Amino acid sequence: MDQLTHRGIFVQIDMTVNGRACSADVEDRTLLVHYLRDHLELTGTNVGCDTSSCGACTVHIGGQSVKSCTVLAAQVRGADVTTIEGMATDGELHPMQEAFRQCHGLQCGYCTPGMVMAATSLLSENANPTEAEVREGLEGNLCRCTGYQNIVKSVLSVGGQS
Amino acid sequence: MIPAALKYVEADSATAAIAALSEYGDEAKLLAGGHSLIPLMRFRLAVPAVLVDISRLDGLSDITDAGDHIAVGALAKHAEVESSSLLQSEAPLLAHVASKVGDPSVRHRGTLGGSLAHGDPASDLPAAVLALGGSIVVQGPDGERVIDAAEFFTGFLETAISETEIITEVRIPKSGSAGWSFQKFNRRAQDWAIVGVAAVLGASPKVSLINMGLTPLRAGAVESALAGGGSAAEAASVAAEGTSAPSDLNGDAEYRDHLARVLVERALDEASS
């Protein structure tokens, strides 16, 4: 278990983010999303609400979708975290990112990182969801631009039942 | 919003957690999945000076067959409860209800013990544990005790757990082939139920209600009617008796009373079909 190291009012938080070891000294109360955004400068993960409702802050912890606004960074010390910045590899978009592009699954793009992370987590648990299962799988992610139609289409184009 | 400044303490065992709670007293709050507590902290409706994190400790999340019941570790996440084949076969209501809590990302972090400890009358899982006749194992400085779910919820966001106790396990009697149903009515899928109903038609039928009072509660009048041989419709007609439904933007008490009657009838019909 990762030791808890305090320096004054700060605690050292180490974790693996997008395959790289990261470390920062932050206040105990620091939310994971602010650790990622303000301390690691990984600003792709967005904050859209303050009630765990919108999912714009969704990241993966150990491959599973989590709302990073509702987790203390200290709680996931040593964890393997993936953010939207870790999805594209070798200059190629992740298939889910590519699907969103092909299907016009984004407009303003603010909910998009969270949508992509939630959608990939969904497919890791259910490789061939129906349309209804995709909608249910994304129920915790709000979008104000798309009416969801093309988001659902994007996800189905990667792994869904036709 | 952002939580107020706090001291984060990690407990690597139940014993350590109890010791920390004893040390910090009412300044401390136990942190498990955090999906009830952290939202309150972000609005500073909860301002614990110390958080004792038990989310990382090992051994309190197993789901095991204990003969006449299933023992669910307090730290079992909703997603684990939802996908447990043991629960799916022995207490399918619990697995099903877990799949209806919040949204998938919430279910990856939220824990059964945390949901029960929060004691929110609007939560789904307490109703499931009530309808299944479950019990809650808590551990404290003086050892372990087992509290019947029916005795567990004592007031609004209050439970029978003392400040220095933690939930370690939830015992769910095997419901066998008993019919069951879960009815959740809300305006938006991710939201809490405006009213919800869980029913298990075992030897003595149990029906519980969500968001119909200050605590998660059993529908006593419905259960009595059923025990007295009443039909589903007759039992459902008394669903709101003995309850004190809240009024909010989604519905006033009169509407909730009505929903309780409708949903209890649907639950009884489904559970017996």
Place this chain on the structure above:
Amino acid sequence: MTIMGTPRLRKEDPKLLTGEGKFIDDIHAHGELWMGMVRSPHAHAKIQSIDTTEAAAAPGVHSVYTGAELQEMGLWVAPLPCAWPVTEDMVNPPHYPVAADEVRHVGDLVAVVLCDSRYGAVDAAELVEVDYEPLPVVASIDAAVTDAVMANTDISSNKAYSWALEPDPEAVDAAFAAADHTVVGEFVQQRLIPAAMEPRGVLAIPAPFGGDITFYTSTQVPHIMKVMLAATTGIAENKIRVIAPAVGGGFGAKLNVNPDEILAVTLANKIGLPVRWTETRSEAAFSTHQGRGQNQKIEIAADANGKILGIRVHLDADMGAYMMLLTPGVPLLGSFLYTGVYDVPAFGFTCDGYFTNMTPTDAYRGAGRPEASYAIERAMDLLALEVGVGPDEIRRRNFLAGGEAFENLETASTLVFDSGNYGPNLEKALKLADYASLKAEQQRRREAGESKQLGIGMCTYVEICGLAPSRALAGLNYGAGGWEHAMIRFLPTGTVEVVSGSTPHGQGHETSWSMIVADKLGVDPDDVHVLHSDTAHSPLGLDTYGSRSLAVGGTAIAMACDKVVDKARLIAAHQLEANPDDLEFDGGMFRVKGTPTAEIPIQGIAYEAFTAHNLPDGMEPNLQEQVTFDPENFVFPFGTHIAVVEVDEDTGGVTLVGYTAVDDCGPQVNPMIVQGQMHGGIVQGVAQALWEEASYDEAGNCKNPSFLDYLVPSPMEVPNMVLDSTVTPSTSNPLGVKGAGEAGTIGSAAAVINAVCDALSPYGVTDISMPATPQKVWRILRDAKGGEA
């Protein structure tokens, strides 16, 4: 024209999909200070005293300022701007960024803390102690109208203005006197929280030695912002640079000049350090304006056949606590549309605007037009019931031009509609939705007595957008023009830069503009780069709102391209030693007609224009042209929306089970983008109909500021929509294009509520207020059934 009109993937997407796009909260400046906002918990109160001692001593705090202190510091030279004083005598007491003596809505700023961290600013703001003397509160339009309590101690009536559009009042009276049928609809347009997914934020970066200031803000209107900053802060306009970075949705909510924006700029300028702030979601209910907020009364007079003789409308509109940038004008934008798509011989409209002690209102997707469309389309269904014909038939009997195609038709509301062809549009939608089968299924369920009843509702809307002819805006007392600017320049190596005054926030302008330019100049769309949203790159512009970008800004781009080609033609002729009139331009190549080998690509001409070695005598170097387009008329998109709902009579729950829309926005540059706009727009209107409402209690508290209680729909609440279109080119611009950004919202709320009422019609129910919550539906049904649950 080979690229326009075809779906094309967006240029914007790769950045946004990978986290590379930078929104306001992603951008930082060295030494930045966070504003911690101290907001009033009272809807109306006098500020007695403020103690900032403890906050000033908190960790990381740079300084704390009360409203009174800021006023004394002389940071601003004018109150917050209202650019649309709709009448000469409109009452508009001065509104400064931070209240000095009286707060007028919950969330009104009373003090600001500057602190070196995001978290610390919140902590310190909580330490500011304010003593208030609560005052009586005006927490509804109905309360405001009585004038029993004043929303502002500096006014003698809550009524800020009365505005009328009454071309011929006697004709209206005569119409009602002669009517066989009259119907009256009284509707409430509930307040809505715009809820763009990205909360607003600001970052002002001063250059203490250079004297200039760079202001990043999550806005739809950087150009308007720059002008208004100069006018309110006294900072020279040529020292201000405004940048709208990636903007996460606007919907009108980022079309304002807000207290936080003035504060950030003036404080940064004063102290010489960067100042920033990002609103939180629940704070946005108080720090960002809300939409709608109108009580509507519409009356229709018709003859025995249901042919409309006249329409009379009155609105009481909720301004909220202050007149923001466009607050008073929003109802006026709708005023011309209360006659809908119908031939209305006589029309009269009046509107009173009232102050209340609630968050200010202003533009929200559609701004005035969804309200108008809702009123007329709900009233048409009432008229259909009254006359005893179907909702489709009542519309057919009243369509402008008899439902035939028309151009430049003057209507009773005094406007000239550019083009329309309403009949075929309706018939196409009815067929696509299979209206006859839906009605048959509805009948079957009714006869079977099923608990889930079907309702089918339609809306044949028209809207006004493409804002706007500057002269028309002058007639409405609007404070600015309605033109848009574009510049096209070829770079020496053959790629193209487009400078646009439009400011996208999710609409995909970079893609659409590239398509226009590619077609016009015969270049690859990937070789076109669009500069926008930064007043240093794009100094002239009037930004993005009112579905104006394509019709005005896109047209300006097309016209600038034409000018580029005109100049290039002269150079090409010079180079090819031909007469300009003998050149043809196709696919980016100038050719001498009849001499196929004599050709030169436009990129080559661009290089020649750059070197200027061999240009025609007197010609300026470089291939760069600009156009400022001021249209002669608005554009008027239209369409038919058909909603299908299932109403659970036991619970009152309403489920939207089907939605068909046939929209006509003229020729579509990128149909993929148009469909996306429709999808999102429709769901926003559906959300008003079924879920969303900013609820206030009697003390003026917004009871549901967070996403827990303010019900923005999730993927689970909406079905897939079936879309199609008709194409009726506009006469208002050379591209023939109309707008698509708001049409979905304008058409959908009425369609959904008409569907709910249709489902409940067997019980004699003819109206239900928005949002049609399960509780409301259940209670109306219970009462209609005689009180039985």
